[in-house]
Amino acid sequence: MKEPRRHPLIVGSGIAGLYVALRCREMGLRPTIVTQGRLEESNTRYAQGGIAAAIGPGDSPALHFADTVRAGDGLVDRAAAKLLAREAPARIAALVRYGVPFDTAEGHIALGREAAHSRPRILHAGGDATGLSIEETLKRRVLEGGIDIEERTALRSLSPGGAHGPVALVARTAGGAEVTHESRPVVLATGGAGNLYRQSTNRPFAMGEGIAIAFRAGALVSDMEFVQFHPTAFWRDGAPRFLITEAIRGEGATLVNQAGERFMPGAHPDAELAPRDVVARAIDREIARSDRPWVYLDATGIPRDRLFARFPSICRFLLLYGIDPSRDRIPVAPVTHYMIGGVTTDLDGRTTLPGLYAAGEVAATGVHGANRLGSNSLLEGLVFGERVALRLKAPRAGAPPAPSRTLALPPVAGKGSVEDLTTLDRLRSRLWEDVGIVRTPDGLRAALGAFETLDREVEPAGRGGAAGAVANAALTASLIARAALERTESRGAHFRTDFPRRRESWSRHIGLRLRAPARRRR
Numbered sequence: 407m408k409e410p411r412r413h414p415l416i417v418g419s420g421i422a423g424l425y426v427a428l429r430c431r432e433m434g435l436r437p438t439i440v441t442q443g444r445l446e447e448s449n450t451r452y453a454q455g456g457i458a459a460a461i462g463p464g465d466s467p468a469l470h471f472a473d474t475v476r477a478g479d480g481l482v483d484r485a486a487a488k489l490l491a492r493e494a495p496a497r498i499a500a501l502v503r504y505g506v507p508f509d510t511a512e513g514h515i516a517l518g519r520e521a522a523h524s525r526p527r528i529l530h531a532g533g534d535a536t537g538l539s540i541e542e543t544l545k546r547r548v549l550e551g552g553i554d555i556e557e558r559t560a561l562r563s564l565s566p567g568g569a570h571g572p573v574a575l576v577a578r579t580a581g582g583a584e585v586t587h588e589s590r591p592v593v594l595a596t597g598g599a600g601n602l603y604r605q606s607t608n609r610p611f612a613m614g615e616g617i618a619i620a621f622r623a624g625a626l627v628s629d630m631e632f633v634q635f636h637p638t639a640f641w642r643d644g645a646p647r648f649l650i651t652e653a654i655r656g657e658g659a660t661l662v663n664q665a666g667e668r669f670m671p672g673a674h675p676d677a678e679l680a681p682r683d684v685v686a687r688a689i690d691r692e693i694a695r696s697d698r699p700w701v702y703l704d705a706t707g708i709p710r711d712r713l714f715a716r717f718p719s720i721c722r723f724l725l726l727y728g729i730d731p732s733r734d735r736i737p738v739a740p741v742t743h744y745m746i747g748g749v750t751t752d753l754d755g756r757t758t759l760p761g762l763y764a765a766g767e768v769a770a771t772g773v774h775g776a777n778r779l780g781s782n783s784l785l786e787g788l789v790f791g792e793r794v795a796l797r798l799k800a801p802r803a804g805a806p807p808a809p810s811r812t813l814a815l816p817p818v819a820g821k822g823s824v825e826d827l828t829t830l831d832r833l834r835s836r837l838w839e840d841v842g843i844v845r846t847p848d849g850l851r852a853a854l855g856a857f858e859t860l861d862r863e864v865e866p867a868g869r870g871g872a873a874g875a876v877a878n879a880a881l882t883a884s885l886i887a888r889a890a891l892e893r894t895e896s897r898g899a900h901f902r903t904d905f906p907r908r909r910e911s912w913s914r915h916i917g918l919r920l921r922a923p924a925r926r927r928r
């Protein structure tokens with residue numbers, strides 16, 4: 407008799423999903439990967455800068471930890487950050503063992519510099535194709551390992567099951583039959599929610615549906631107000647918001663306004679290498695002062711050979727638009743990039759729902775605080791992915807502690823009148839305009855009202871296609887706006903005009919969960 411409870415269902419195929427699957431397989435479990443598109447389609451594939459680990463001379467996990475805490479603006483979970491920094495070298499060794507071809511210099515792994523890191527500690531591969539190299543390598547290993555894969559299959563819903571795991575309903579994305587999985591652990595590795603915003607570096611499928619589905623099933627979510635904007639995405643009408651990695655600034659590129667003046671030295675002592683939230687807001691201020699929605703990244707001071715060797719994908723992309731970055735300035739602006747909040751987990755990836763785990767961007771471990779340090783995200787998928795795999799092998803009871811501020815929200819039953827994708831378009835614009843880099847109380851209230859109305863009007867949860875996408879997007883968007891309205895201060899990636907400063911009384915996380923339905927009186 408097989409023991410289904412030992413064999414996890416892993417939802418998502420970015421770095422966290424693939425890594426958990428590989429490690430589970432090595433530990434004798436038989437995981438199944440379910441993924442919305444093809445196996446290799448994920449945000450991981452497009453990660454450029456790299457992956458952080460304290461492996462260089464003069465560096466240490468203690469310094470990596472300190473940088474992570476400093477960037478996180480007073481809200482980093484210190485135990486999670488300690489683990490992240492301490493376990494990073496071992497997880498890098500695992501990637502090397504799988505065959506990830508990290509770039510080298512003079513026989514050692516080459517290390518780049520990124521904003522708010524006090525040491526060069528960013529490993530990269532293929533210059534600026536780090537995510538692609540990792541994704542392809544892990545994918546190859548997954549295929550060689552004979553791991554079960556169900557492509558073009560999406561998670562539709564979760565509901566609390568027994569102690570061994572929730573009930574998961576999955577279905578082919580193109581209207582296929584639904585399959586129910588019971589009594590097996592489920593690992594959410596569905597990634598982020600950046601594409602809920604009109605302007606984003608994320609791929610189209612990063613719509614936060616894992617968060618919505620887990621929340622509806624009763625899981626606690628937290629830190630939803632912290633949506634990270636990447637300061638430098640390519641900005642040209644009609645062009646994709648292609649990421650221009652922070653590592654270019656690490657190599658010496660500067661930011662200049664329309665008048666050709668550097669503005670970061672006046673904004674922060676670390677200038678272009680200030681934490682991401684600081685750089686994004688400084689650019690936003692410059693843009694507000696000018697008549698154009700972008701500033702420029704000037705990489706012309708970097709020798710041409712070096713620039714093209716270190717950042718081949720970016721240079722190739724820019725040349726398509728007639729920009730030679732060794733001669734021309736690059737138009738850039740901040741866009742959404744990373745969801746810091748998500749499904750609340752403990753350090754072993756356990757959520758508040760028995761048998762439901764989360765790893766990678768969909769999870770909220772508290773490791774990033776209010777502002778993620780660059781190149782800690784791929785690392786997070788590995789470090790906490792490893793711990794999820796270990797816990798799946800040797801399950802233990804327990805759940806993450808609830809944040810001190812937890813709001814219980816009423817359940818919503820969709821009426822089914824809205825299910826078209828133009829609604830989704832409007833939602834993305836609204837988030838971008840009213841729940842963006844700079845937030846006003848009126849904007850937040852109006853956005854929350856709009857998302858909650860939409861949430862009531864969309865198709866009932868659990869449907870696929872456009873209806874399901876709108877339902878999940880409306881719910882995740884409302885969770886972001888709700889948490890942003892609740893946090894009456896500015897901290898990290900969350901900035902409010904009515905409370906422009908950090909308040910010590912807010913040094914805590916905000917949790918959101920579904921209110922239990924009222925018991926009927928007999």
Ligand code: SIN
Pocket residue numbers: 453454455456650651652653743744779780781782783784
């Ligand atoms: C970048 O390459 O600038 C992005 C890396 C990250 O988001 O961690």
